[in-house]
Amino acid sequence: xxxxSEEIIIEILSRLTITTLCRFRSVSKPWFSLISNPHFIKAxxxxxxxxxxxxxxxSRFLFRSRNENESLVFxxxxxxxxxxxxGFDEMTIGEETEPWLRNAPREVIGSLESMSRMISSGRxxxxxWEASTDGGCDALNAFxxxxxxxxxxxxxxxxKFPEGPSKHRWKHAxxxxxxxxxxxxxxxxxxxxxxxxxxxxxx
Amino acid sequence: MSSSLEKxxxxxxxxxxxxxxxxxxxxVMSKAIKNMVEDECASNTIPVPNVDANILAMVIEFCxxxxxxxxxxxxxxxxxxxxxxxxxxxxxxxxxTAANFRDVKELLDALCQNVAxxxxxxxxxxxxxxxxxxxxFEILTSNFIWNIWCDRDFD
Numbered sequence: 001x002x003x004x005s006e007e008i009i010i011e012i013l014s015r016l017t018i019t020t021l022c023r024f025r026s027v028s029k030p031w032f033s034l035i036s037n038p039h040f041i042k043a044x045x046x047x048x049x050x051x052x053x054x055x056x057x058x059s060r061f062l063f064r065s066r067n068e069n070e071s072l073v074f075x076x077x078x079x080x081x082x083x084x085x086x087g088f089d090e091m092t093i094g095e096e097t098e099p100w101l102r103n104a105p106r107e108v109i110g111s112l113e114s115m116s117r118m119i120s121s122g123r124x125x126x127x128x129w130e131a132s133t134d135g136g137c138d139a140l141n142a143f144x145x146x147x148x149x150x151x152x153x154x155x156x157x158x159x160k161f162p163e164g165p166s167k168h169r170w171k172h173a174x175x176x177x178x179x180x181x182x183x184x185x186x187x188x189x190x191x192x193x194x195x196x197x198x199x200x201x202x203x
Numbered sequence: 204m205s206s207s208l209e210k211x212x213x214x215x216x217x218x219x220x221x222x223x224x225x226x227x228x229x230x231v232m233s234k235a236i237k238n239m240v241e242d243e244c245a246s247n248t249i250p251v252p253n254v255d256a257n258i259l260a261m262v263i264e265f266c267x268x269x270x271x272x273x274x275x276x277x278x279x280x281x282x283x284x285x286x287x288x289x290x291x292x293x294x295x296x297x298x299x300t301a302a303n304f305r306d307v308k309e310l311l312d313a314l315c316q317n318v319a320x321x322x323x324x325x326x327x328x329x330x331x332x333x334x335x336x337x338x339x340f341e342i343l344t345s346n347f348i349w350n351i352w353c354d355r356d357f358d
Binding site for chain 2: 001002003004005007008011012013015016017020023024026027028
């Protein structure tokens with residue numbers, strides 16, 4: 001395999017699932033840069049879109065708990081691309097969606113199979129990624145409309161942080177968020193989220 | 204010699220000089236050969252450099268089967284494919300290189316899928332040692348992840 005050309009390696013790796021690819025990033029430096037490469041990600045996405053619909057990131061929130069055993073949670077609200085009749089390059093959301101969704105930054109984040117499967121029944125989904133545990137997507141749900149999304153988010157976070165997230169902690173959280181975002185950006189499955197507009201507190 | 208052959212037969216010559224007589228329909232499954240035939244830049248004998256007789260025989264076997272069974276059930280072809288690609292690593296990589304070089308899309312697809320399935324469940328160390336040919340000392344002396352982490356700059 002060492003003497004195969006990069007073209008073929010790409011061909012092989014683009015048949016693997018994202019979970020496997022994330023593991024294989026640490027195989028070697030060439031593989032790391034290959035898998036993190038946006039072109040590779042696009043190729044991977046294109047290969048897997050026939051079975052799995054594209055997901056677009058509709059919005060992104062950041063939560064931080066008030067208590068001392070700090071936990072940082074990213075929430076991705078995800079929609080299935082075909083539902084919104086969007087192309088890969090020009091992404092517009094239909095008129096009927098709520099303004100907060102319409103104005104939210106959105107991007108294609110990947111073809112996570114499990115997410116796609118769960119969301120295919122509904123129109124929206126939430127993926128919750130907990131930065132503190134660094135685990136994968138924590139909770140995935142499918143919803144009929146965006147009211148349900150908001151409600152479900154409230155429920156999830158009321159269970160998680162009964163006191164609600166605190167605003168003044170934001171300042172302290174920022175360097176860490178930046179670092180995490182950088183890491184995620186390096187990995188390539190997420191583009192820069194740290195502009196203050198896209199990171200919002202809800203609740 | 205060419206006159207004695209039927210018109211739709213081609214001769215493929217491997218890198219070590221062995222010759223294979225192949226129907227044109229089978230040979231043109233390779234896009235590279237197809238282009239050569241269409242441009243009429245090839246006489247009846249087509250040299251296939253970089254591919255030795257062993258590998259070329261395998262490729263031809265694959266192409267023949269696919270050509271014959273075009274009308275047959277797809278499941279038949281699938282079982283053939285999975286048996287065909289079930290080989291040792293060395294032969295597999297040689298085949299991939301040949302398929303890529305000769306541009307045989309079906310073969311390349313089947314082979315890449317096979318390799319992907321082989322490495323799918325493996326650990327990182329497995330991949331390094333079994334597939335990438337790293338020596339054990341290389342892994343022990345260089346900590347890849349650590350190097351990657353040190354290379355990045357956080358702002």
